[in-house]
Amino acid sequence: MKKVLITGGAGYIASHLIKELLKVDKISISVIDNFKTGFLKTIKTLQTLGEFNFTQLDLSNFEVVKQYINENKFDTVIHFAASSIVSDSMKDPINYYMNNTVNSINLIKCCSQNGIKNFIFSSTAAVYGDIKSQHPIKETTATNPINPYGRSKLFIEKILQDESLVNKEFNFGILRYFNVAGADFENKLGECHEPETHLIPLVAKVALGKIDSISIYGNDYKTIDGTCIRDYIHVVDLAYAHIEVINYLEAGNNSDIFNCGYGHGFSVKEVIHEMKNISNNNFLVKKELRREGDPDILIADNKKILKKTNWTPKFDDLKLICSTALKWENTLI
Ligand SMILES: NC(=O)c1ccc[n+]([C@@H]2O[C@H](COP(=O)([O-])OP(=O)(O)OC[C@H]3O[C@@H](n4cnc5c(N)ncnc54)[C@H](O)[C@@H]3O)[C@@H](O)[C@H]2O)c1
Structure with missing residues (x-):
């Protein structure tokens, strides 16, 4: 044992x-x-x-x-x-x-x-x-x-x-x-930080009407749509x-x-778009100035963990990530 x-x-x-x-x-x-x-x-x-x-x-x-x-x-x-x-x-x-x-x-x-x-x-x-x-x-x-x-x-x-x-x-x-x-597929566990600072649970809160709007901090980054990309x-x-x-x-x-x-990322706008689709809610998005210290892009090179261990990603799917997060958020008061 x-x-x-x-x-x-x-x-x-x-x-x-x-x-x-x-x-x-x-x-x-x-x-x-x-x-x-x-x-x-x-x-x-x-x-x-x-x-x-x-x-x-x-x-x-x-x-x-x-x-x-x-x-x-x-x-x-x-x-x-x-x-x-x-x-x-x-x-x-x-x-x-x-x-x-x-x-x-x-x-x-x-x-x-x-x-x-x-x-x-x-x-x-x-x-x-x-x-x-x-x-x-x-x-x-x-x-x-x-x-x-x-x-x-x-x-x-x-x-x-x-x-x-x-x-x-x-x-x-x-x-x-x-x-x-994202969250557990059986919806028994999920993310809950006080205050919440992470984009996906925040957007889920907006989609459920717990918060009025989501802010995009900066839309002039050197990325496909000007918003920050994260893995x-x-x-x-x-x-x-x-x-x-x-x-x-x-x-x-x-x-x-x-x-x-996962070795690739999504922009803030892409995450918001996905959450709008899943929730069928065209919620309010506000444009704010850049925040200090936010890099344009943060993407992991994951070759080492893939090569040296037996880890294989199974849920590399933004829709799945957003939908499990939304379902979990819905269970929180
Ligand atoms: N959530 C993310 O996206 C993310 C990204 C990078 C790294 N991390 C790291 O992953 C770890 C877990 O993050 P999380 O998002 O689950 O955070 P979390 O706040 O949900 O979990 C941290 C847990 O540690 C407990 N804890 C804190 N200080 C303690 C102490 N002194 N003694 C005993 N328990 C204590 C808290 O009560 C809490 O249950 C952290 O080390 C965090 O820095 C998280």
Whole structure:
């Protein structure tokens, strides 16, 4: 029986992974969360789908974390827990570095000292920063984050690399997610951030009349229709990517960094058009000025994860992404 710990399990992405892991044989799953941005309801939903251990625990509680890791001999730790709203990180950088960097360092220390073999880390395309010319973005593209959120994640990437050099038994998989979107096909789980800053759930809210209009920030970018292009990856495909990276590390392969995206993108206008079609609602779209720090295009070069692991994207379909997001949004009050 393999023992896996998931931090941040009450959150959006981790909950979709837990749902998929509950279908895998011979895995004992433990989950921790402090419910800072995650929900007890999500844990309760997951508990109706299968068995796992849940502990309400804040990663800033170093002594308790140390004892917890010490007592449970995990094989793999998948570390999602973080604060992830870019604009908040610019207003309150210290809080972001405390939660995303300091708390992660403590967790990594406990894991490395307790013989945990595999550590999978939720990183982000934000580590690349304002990429002007190199598309799609490779893992070897220079990292130059332009906000505290991106930096708080990049520090941890470096620390994982340094630690695995001195502790040869400690392996890592760093997953740089691009724009994660969509929801569980059974509509039991989905995205819910407060405040919501991601385009697809925001457009779903507008389509359902929860918000009056959607704003397009800048329509003079160097793209097909002047609006920014992003690589949207369905959250269930991303969950599968984690499972394949666990398999990759368990097979004794080397620690590595993997971009997680589909290798192509859609513009803001294309997303809005898709949501209008699906919802049959010609909702109001407002044109605003560009926001500082929004790159024209962010597209993952995903060749490495495709080549080195057994991950194959199954839901690379904007209509499917938007329709699952819309269906989920409709369940939220
Ligand atoms: N959603 C995206 O598009 C996206 C893109 C790139 C990277 N990421 C990264 O993926 C991870 C998950 O993102 P998400 O969208 O699911 O976010 P989320 O806010 O839904 O989930 C994060 C979870 O971590 C928990 N948490 C936060 N701090 C904690 C702490 N100190 N102790 C215990 N639990 C804590 C929260 O309560 C929440 O349940 C994050 O690390 C995020 O930075 C997300």
